[in-house]
Every structure is written in structure tokens, then in C-alpha cells.
């Protein structure tokens with residue numbers, strides 16, 4: 001008998017060093033906004049407002065903490081030495097790019113934090129977590145250790161939750177977490193089909209691959225995660241992303257497809273072998289028929305899909321059908337806005353569209369779906385997890401007050417070496433682990 005389960009969404013709280021450093025080759029927004037002045041306070045408040053709106057609608061909403069940045073241990077490991085201020089000064093003088101990488105607030109995009117398999121799918125019937133090594137980008141490759149600590153602190157009880165270390169940090173096992181992983185199912189508590197989408201086969205040089213931009217996720221990484229999580233072959237589908245899409249700026253599958261329940265909402269250029277992918281899902285999905293909501297290039301050109309982040313939306317169950325939570329940019333691009341109006345008129349599974357303003361994050365290539373990690377939990381697991389990170393009215397109030405007190409309204413590249421910034425961040429994060437009841441998770445706290 002399937003247990004009752006919900007999908008909880010854990011959004012990354014935007015960190016105090018949110019900035020635009022142009023660190024992600026292949027991510028069009030990150031490159032085009034390089035060196036713009038950011039507003040960390042606005043970014044964090046936009047993220048919290050999104051969480052609050054969804055929590056108010058009755059969705060289970062959690063918060064994952066930002067990481068300590070600039071990350072002094074990373075700078076030390078690269079040979080900068082002396083006091084923290086000496087290190088910041090030397091890094092700012094000698095290598096502003098390294099300092100920028102060690103200062104990115106990129107942990108806000110928790111769709112990349114980990115891959116999570118619900119207990120209904122796994123061999124030992126526990127929820128499995130593997131933090132993503134994010135080895136494709138240096139600034140993101142330093143996330144997984146603290147991410148792992150935060151997840152272990154929140155999902156601590158080993159009788160319900162299993163935690164794996166991230167995969168080896170090399171390009172052959174490049175893993176970007178849930179951004180390339182979608183689960184289709186009849187109901188959250190039923191065994192589902194886990195769709196792993198990869199950009200490249202690492203150990204086959206002849207296999208199709210993008211020509212311009214890097215493929216961040218490999219088949220080998222996806223297969224390793226499926227093995228670690230104890231997923232049966234009959235419940236797993238591996239699909240190659242269309243290299244053409246990667247070269248157009250689709251650096252993760254969640255920039256071109258999103259699934260929920262029995263519904264897969266995707267662009268016709270999402271997969272290399274569309275028909276095979278759909279057939280493989282159909283043959284494995286039990287208890288429901290796959291609803292494939294396909295968007296053609298004629299309806300929405302690939303370029304508009306990337307610019308609007310139409311597919312980087314959250315697809316959520318409501319009592320009246322599914323709701324698509326889209327970024328505001330979707331209403332600024334004519335083809336996309338028109339498409340959304342048509343979509344809700346259709347008799348399909350998506351019955352409403354809601355717009356969220358996450359512009360500060362969008363300018364670095366992160367829409368509503370990038371900002372959240374989905375964790376399906378049955379009633380026992382929900383009870384067993386740490387509740388201090390679940391958004392209530394009171395926690396929302398506390399976090400907004402905390403952001404107002406600690407965050408700057410302007411940050412540019414020249415500010416990253418400011419020793420005051422590091423002090424502000426540590427003070428803020430020390431208070432935050434207290435607010436969220438997480439214990440010590442940061443290097444500076446250990």
C-alpha cells in the first residue's frame with residue numbers, strides 16, 4: 001500500500017554576497033550581466049517572497065541556508081596566506097577571478113544542490129540524498145561539502161534518510177543534481193520513474209556532444225547516482241539532452257523541461273531522441289498515463305525559451321489541476337506570453353499560471369525552479385525531519401528581519417575583497433544557523 005506523501009520544496013536562501021561575476025560559460029544570463037551591480041538584499045527578499053507565497057498556498061516549503069562566502073578555506077587551499085584580511089587583499093590584487101569564484105552566492109540554486117530519490121523508489125525504502133559535485137564550474141565545485149552537512153542536519157534520522165558523499169569531482173562524473181533529474185509518478189507516495197538527463201557520455205568520445213558549450217552532466221554520473229540510491233532499472237530512464245539545446249544556452253535540463261506527477265512539460269528540442277524517451281517513460285510508469293505537454297519551436301522558439309526561462313518553472317499540484325509558477329520574464333516575451341495564455345485554455349493538465357519576480361536571480365540564470373530542491377516525503381519522513389527550516393509566518397518574519405539587518409543593497413566586484421563584507425557575512429550566518437536550529441555547519445563555526 002502506497003503511503004501518503006507530499007512534495008516539499010527547499011529553496012536556497014540567497015546569500016549576502018550575491019553578485020554578477022560572469023562565472024558560468026554556457027549560461028547566457030550569467031555572461032551577459034557580468035560586472036553589473038547586484039542588490040543582495042532585494043535578491044534575498046525576492047526569494048523569501050516566493051517561498052512565502054507558495055507556503056501561503058499550502059505547499060510544504062523549506063529553506064536551505066546560504067554558504068560562507070568569500071570562502072577563506074578555498075583561498076587558503078590555493079596558496080593565499082596570512083590573516084583573513086591579508087588573504088582577501090592578496091586575492092583581490094592577484095586574482096580577482098579566483099576571489100569572485102570563492103565569493104559567489106551560487107548555493108541559492110538548490111536544484112543543483114543534490115539528487116534526491118524518494119523512499120517509494122529506493123531498495124531500502126529510505127530517502128536518498130547525493131550532493132552534486134558541480135565539478136563543471138570551479139565556483140560551484142566548492143559547494144558540496146557544506147550542502148551535505150546542511151542536508152544531514154535537516155534529514156538526520158538514518159532510519160528514514162540515507163546520505164551519500166558527492167561523486168568524484170572530475171569531468172567524467174560531472175553531476176549537477178536535481179536540475180537534470182525529474183520524477184514522474186501516479187502519486188507522490190507511489191513508486192515513480194526517475195528520469196535522468198545527461199549532456200554527454202564521458203567514456204565515449206564518438207557519442208553526440210555539444211560543440212560550443214560544456215555538457216555539465218554525464219551519463220556515467222547519472223548511472224552512479226541511480227546505483228547509489230538503489231533504484232531498480234525498471235524505474236529509471238536515462239535520456240540524452242539535445243546537444244543543440246546546450247549550445248543555445250540550455251546548460252541544465254530544467255531550462256527546457258519540467259515534470260510533476262504524470263506530466264512532462266517540455267520543448268521539442270529538449271531531448272536527443274524524444275520518441276524513445278517518451279516510450280521509455282510510458283513503459284515504466286504505473287498507475288497513470290504520461291501526459292506529455294510538448295511545446296514546439298513554432299510556438300516558442302528555443303531562443304525565447306532560454307531568454308524567458310519558461311521551462312524553469314515550478315509545476316505544482318493544486319486542487320484544480322497543475323499550476324505553473326513562472327518567472328516574470330515569461331510575460332515580457334511575446335511568444336511565451338501568448339503560449340501561456342493558450343496553455344491554460346487547453347484541456348490539458350496545466351490549468352493556471354502564476355508569475356514570480358526573481359529578477360535578481362534570473363540575471364545569473366536562475367529561475368523559480370533553479371531556486372528549489374524537491375524532496376518527496378511521506379508522513380513519517382515529514383515528521384522525522386528537522387522542522388526549524390520549514391517556512392511558517394513566524395520564520396518568514398524572522399528571516400526578512402534578518403535580511404534587512406545584515407544585507408547590503410549594492411555589491412560590485414570591487415567589494416568582494418572588503419574584509420568588512422566577510423565579517424558581516426559570518427555574523428549573519430552565525431545568527432542564521434541559530435534561527436534555523438541547524439547547529440554548526442560552516443567551516444568558520446567548526
Ligand SMILES: N=C(N)NCCC[C@H](NC(=O)CCC(=O)O)C(=O)O
Nearest residue numbers: 021022023024027030111179252370
Ligand atoms: N538551472 C539551474 N538549476 N540552476 C541555475 C544555476 C545558475 C548558475 N549561475 C551562476 O553560477 C552564475 C554566477 C555568476 O556568474 O556570478 C550556474 O550557472 O550554475
